[in-house]
Each structure stands twice: as structure tokens, then as C-alpha cells.
Amino acid sequence: MAYEPTLMTGALLFVIGLAIVLLRREVLFVLMGIEVMFNSAGLTAAAAGQYWQDSVGQILVLFLMTITGAELAVALVLVYLAFRRLRVTQLAEIHSLRDAPTLPQELRP
Amino acid sequence: MTDWLWLIPGTPLAGAAAIALLGGYVSAATCARIAALAMLACAATVAALWADGGASGTAHQTLYTWMSVGDWHASVGLRVDRVSLVMVSVAAWVGFLIHLFSVSFMAADYGERRYYVYLNLFVAGMLVFVMADNLLVMYLGWELMGLCSYALIAHWYRDADKARCGRKAFVVTRVGDAALALGIFLLFTHFGTLDFGPLLGAVSKSSVDTGLLGWIAVLILIGAAGKSAQLPLSVWLPDAMAGPSTVSALIHAATMVTAGVYLIARLHPLFEAVPQVLWLVAIVGTVTLVYAGMAALGQHDIKRVIAYSTISQIGYMFLGLGVGAYGLALFHLATHACFKALLFMGAGVVINAYRGDHDIRNMGGLAKRQPYLRLVFLAGSLALAAVPFISAGFYSKDPIIEAAALAPHGALLWSLAILGAVLTGAYAFRLYLMVFAGPERGETVSYRMSWSMALPLGLLAVASLTLGFVELPHGWHLPPGLVELPQGWHLHQLWGPWLAPEVGTPELPHGSTGLQLQLAGMIAPLLGIALAYAIVRRERAGGGTSSVRLLEEGWYLDRLYDLVVVRPYFSLARTLRTLVEDWSLNGALLGSAVWLAGSGSRLLSMTQNGNAARYASLMVLGAVLMVGYFLWVR
């Protein structure tokens, strides 16, 4: 087994997942992108476990799946609530915590 | 008595404090009485000092240590030797009389309480100045006097013009103050002490650097000239007439303007170490007295005549100092205080009698309505003109003129001084004749002086005529058998020999030269009085010296200062305001700071716009930068 190509694949997958997160505007797509990024981490872990001939890589992947499941559950509930209450599916429409971008009048030079 | 020395400046200071703190709760008349009583206490303490033998010894009291740095202490101490005793007596007694006069004169004026606070405070300052035993406390008194002078000149500050006059006085004397401060700094740097005893001992040693001493002496001269209104810093005194007449009487006749004289007299060992500067003192005095005498001839405001007269008479005192006749200068100071205060207060009454009109061309014949005033004013004018034999001015001014003849370039000094004496007689009697003599002119109100106004005037009139008798010119003798004197004492040795241990004895011409000079000194004022009659006749006809613009404007000295100093200063200030304030500070510095803060804030708020995708991008940016750093930079 060649080790570096595995890492390379994982890295590419990570970049693709990041691309989904950054370039797609819908909330659900962002969640899917996060899933892809998790997967790439898992791939790297499994490859490393095989490199060291240890089971710890698989254990890491196991935990990763578990945690991802929990996170996705909570996130999806929030998405649902956002859909029902705020009537949004675009990530950009959820912006209640924005900072006011203008200066108060007296600070203008 | 040395334990009670502090009472002398302390009583007017307490009076000022009392009026300042409690004045709002009592009537203004009560404040006036408090002030007068404080001065009475002060005058009484001075009398007690005389009675206690203050005239023979030196009383010294150290109050407390003001500051101590390392191994140098500055203590607040009071010291009364004979020279100071003269000044203290003048300030306290004449000051008391003026306070007494003010009680009725300034009644029902606005700001009366403020007036009395500053008046008392001023006398306290003068006394501190005169009784100080080191230069630091002396400077404290000096500055206190300057402050009170400003406040009192601008007493009727609601009139913007009068406030301007106060400011002008303050600024011009400030120039002198700065020079004096520099002189003090130089003295301290080189001699390490400011106490008079050690300091004056150190400057008399032959090992000192006369170049440095010359600079110090010049600086002190500038300081004295500023306070005493000598050329070139004399411009503030004529305008200071914007204040009440009693203020003029106290500050610009008796006390503050004589501070410069006292300063030079006190520091005379320093000046004697650099004779050229001493001669400079004399020439300053001489030029000033001629200048002011001529200017006084052209004035038509009654108080301005007396103001220029003050400048001129102090010129005589400076002349006396400059030729080494310190005792004579102090003598003239004392007599001048009496008759000048009298003239100022009398002028105040005249102005009130003419319903606030200051112009003497509208006056005349007041003698018929105010006989008492006429008598006291006449006494003052006689003393001012130094009419021989009967006025104190003669006995104090004439020896100075004689001593000037023996100084270096004595002929020049003497001739100018004699010319000044003629001018003095002329303007003094021009004033008297235009106001009191001749047919009645102008609108008058019947003005009755209360006892508190008449008494000081009367006392001062008597003093103006008799004070001179303590120092008869040498060579004169009383008829034998008239008065018994102790062994070794001659009648004329009351003043000079009394002060001689501290200030020395001046050289006076003897023999036939002396007689000729004395004769000239007697003729000069009479000549002036004759001139005055001629001038007044022409004035009444509409011409006279009032129409000579050069004299009236004081040789255009004010205009010169305006052109050379004031306008460039203001345009420089305007330029700097535009350059530094508007462009550099407001525009560049402040503007850039504001722009920076604003843009920085705007930039940072872009990261807080609530857009989760942007947050994710920023996180990725951070990660990219970090990985990039570790990959490619390190």
C-alpha cells in the first residue's frame, strides 16, 4: 500500500467538502459538506491506523461516526425549526446576530 | 516685636480673606469697613514697630519653611531693616488713608466687595514684597501685586474697554516679570542661594564674573522698569487710569510702581558691581522723565496728566538710584507717595464733581465751589512742582538733580533733569489752573466730601508740605538755639545718615558749584509755573498744548508697540492657528485618527454581519494562512 496517495485522497475530499460548505447557499447543503469533511478525516484516520498497524485508527473512525450522528441530529432539528419559524432555507437569511455596519454620526470625520 | 512682624502683611490678608469668604452675607458697606479696619490694624502695627525701636535695628522673623529640596530650603521670612521700614510705612499708612477714602468714595458702586478684597490683598502683597528676606518670597509679593493690579484696573470690567486696559497692564508688566524671573534663576544658578544676606555678600566679592552679573542686572532692570512704568514699558500706566481713582492712588502712585525702585535699592550691591548697568538705570530714568513730562503737557484727561506725572517722578527715582543716591531716591519715593495719592484722590473728587467728565478743557473755576478741595489740590501741586522751601517735593527732588551732576556724563543727566523740573512745574500747574482757577465752566454737581474723604486728603496735604523737613539740603543750618539736637546730629541728617548704614551716602556737589546748582533747582519749578500760566491762557482760547498731537499720544509709543509687537504677534497667532491647529492637528492628526478608527471599525464589522457563510470563509482563511505560514515561510 502506498501511504501518500491515501492521504492525498483524503485531503482532496476535504477540500471538496469545504467547497460544498462555502459555495452552496442552502443550509442542508452546508450540512452535507460537513459530512463529507468528516468522512475525509475518517479516511485519514483509517489509513494511519493501518500504517501503525494498530486498531486505534478504527476506533477514531467509530467515534467520529457516533459524534457525527449526534451532531447531525441536533443540527437537523434546528434546520427544521428554522424552516418552520423563520421560513428560511438559505443560510444567508439567518442573520439576526449581525453587527451594525454604520458609524454613529458624531464619529464621522 | 519680631514675633508680631507677620501681622503687618497678615492683617490685610486676613481682611481680604474675610471679605472674600463672608462678603456675600454682609452688606457692601460692612465689607468696606472691614477692609478699612484691617488696614488700620496694619498701620497701627507699623506704628508699634516704630515705637519699639524698629528704626534702629533690624527685625527678622522666619515664619515657616516653604519648600526644601535636597539641602536647599526656601523659607518664608520677614525682615524689616531701615529701607524696608520706609516702604512698609508708606504702604501701610498711605494705604490706610486710601482705604478710608474709599469707604465713602466707592460707596454704592457695583462690585464693591470685590474691590475691597483685591485692595486688601494688594496691600498684603506689597507688604510681603517689601518685607521678604529672600528673592523667592519677594517674587511672590511681586506677582500678587500684579494680579491685584490687573483685577483692580479692570474693576469696571463690564465695559470691555476698561477690561482691555487691565489686560494691557498685566501683559506689559508680565514682560518685566519674566525678565525678573530669569534674573532670579540666573542668580540662583550661580550663587546657590536666594537669601539677601548671603547673596548680596557673594555678589560683592571681587571674584565674580561681571559679564554674568551685568546680564542679571539688566534683567532685573527690565523687571523693575516694567513694574515702575519706565521706558520702554511705560505704555500701560496711562491706560491703567481706566480703574477707579483710589486704585490709581494706591497702586499707581504710592505702592506698586515704586516696587521697581525698592527692588533696585535692595539689590544695589549687585548693581554696584556692574557700574555700566547702574548708569543705564540712570539714563533710563532720565529719558523717561523728560518723555513723560512732555507727554503730560499734552494730555487733557485729568487722570492721564497725573499718570504721566507718575512716570516722570519715578524717572527721578531711577535717576537717583542710578547715580548711587539710594537714600535720596527713597526719600523722593516717600514724598511722592504722599502728594501723588493726594492728587489722584483729589482728581477722583473732581471727576465726580463734574459728573464723570474727565476732560480738563471742560473744567474751570472749581475753587469757588470746592474750597477745601482746592486747598489740598494746591498743596499736592506745589509738592509735585517742587516749589522751593514750602513743599516736600523740593527737598526730595532737588538733591537728586544735584547728585546727578556728579555722575558720569553728569552734564547730560543734569540738564535733562532740570528740563524735567521745568516741565513738571508746567504741567502740574497747568492742571491746577485749568481745573480750579479762572471763571466757572462746565456742569458741576454739588459734591460734599464726608469726613472719611476729607481727612485723608488733609493729612496727605500736610505731609506733602512738611515731610521734606526731615532732610534739609546740606549746607543749610537752623538758627542756633531753636531745637536741641543730640551730639553729632545736624538737622539735615535725619534721613540720609539714618539710611546710610544700609545704602551709603551719595556724593553731592559742594562749594560754589553746589550753590549754583541749588539755585538752578529753585528757579526751574518757578519757570515752569510761569510757563503754565501762559499755556493755560492759550488753552482757554482753544489751543495750547492739548492740541499738540505728538504730546497727546505720548510720542505715539502706543502706536509703535501696536505696529511692531501687537500686530505681528496676532498675525503669527492666526497663522499658527491655521497651520498647526486647523491643518496639522485637526486635519492630519485628528482626521487620520478618526478615519483610522472609522475604517477599522467598518472593516471589523464586516466580520460580524451575521452571515454564517462568511464566518466559515474567515475560518478557512485563518487555516489557510496558518498552514501557508508553516509550509512556505518556515
Next chain:
Amino acid sequence: MLWNGIFYVTSAIMLISALSALFARHAMYGGLYLITSMVAMAVLYYLLGGPFISALQVSLYVGAVLVLLLFMITMLYRPAPRTYVPRLNRRFWWPMLLLLVLLAEVATLFATGAQTTVPKIVSIGPKAVAEALFGHYLLIVEATALLLLAALTAVLYLSRKVEES
């Protein structure tokens, strides 16, 4: 040799389907692409000597996690647009730039010419994993269980019916 071939083909499938998820028109299509990617990942796990996690990937990840995701997609139904055309504005290019830079960095990091080879793939079976899991890493298991409990609570709370007043 065979291993290499299968490896590269599978990883190609994984990457291409992930990429297709990026350009999917509809969230459902994206989800389906993702399922394909995950299944390819399972094969990769098996190739890397982890049969246990390979099975878990299919049953857990695909079977539970992605199913949940697809549930939600169907609940939040929106009709699909004709095509997916990304608006090429500022919001597109800045992240794109970042991603390209990241790609370059990743390439620099991992594309070294070095060849580390593992001589033989050892299949680390469930037994070994279980031994380590309940032996050495027991505490983490417990912690994860607590975390799941917390997530459960959160979901229950958030999805309760609120009284419409």
C-alpha cells in the same frame, strides 16, 4: 497490483460523486450523491484493513445518518430548479480563491515524491477493535455515551410542540 487498481477506482468514484454533490440541483440529489460517496468510502475502509468500520460505515453512516438527512430533506421539500447556476459574484470568487490556495497547500503537503509503503495490509478485525475499545479507551466510550444522551435530550426538547397562544 489489484489492490492499487481497486483503490484508485474506488477513490475516483468517491471524489467524483462528492464533486457532483457540489453541483447538485436539488438537496435530494446531493444526498443521493453523498450516499454513493459514502458507500465508496466503505469499500476504501475495507481496502485499508478495517472490515469492522467498513460495515459500520454502511450501517451507521449511510443507514442512519444519511437517512436522517434525507428524511429532513423530504420534510423541507422545495421544487428543484431547472439547472444549478451559481451566481459568479463576489460571494463566489473569494471562497473559490481560498479553496484554490488551500488546494495548493494540500498538494504541497502531500505530494512529496517520497514513497512510504506498507508491505502488507493487515486486516484489523472487530475483535482487536473491541479489545481496545472496552479496554484502553473505555472512558472515551462512556464520554461519548454521555454526549449522545445530551444530543438526545436536546433533540427531544427542541422538537416539542409549543403551545400556539
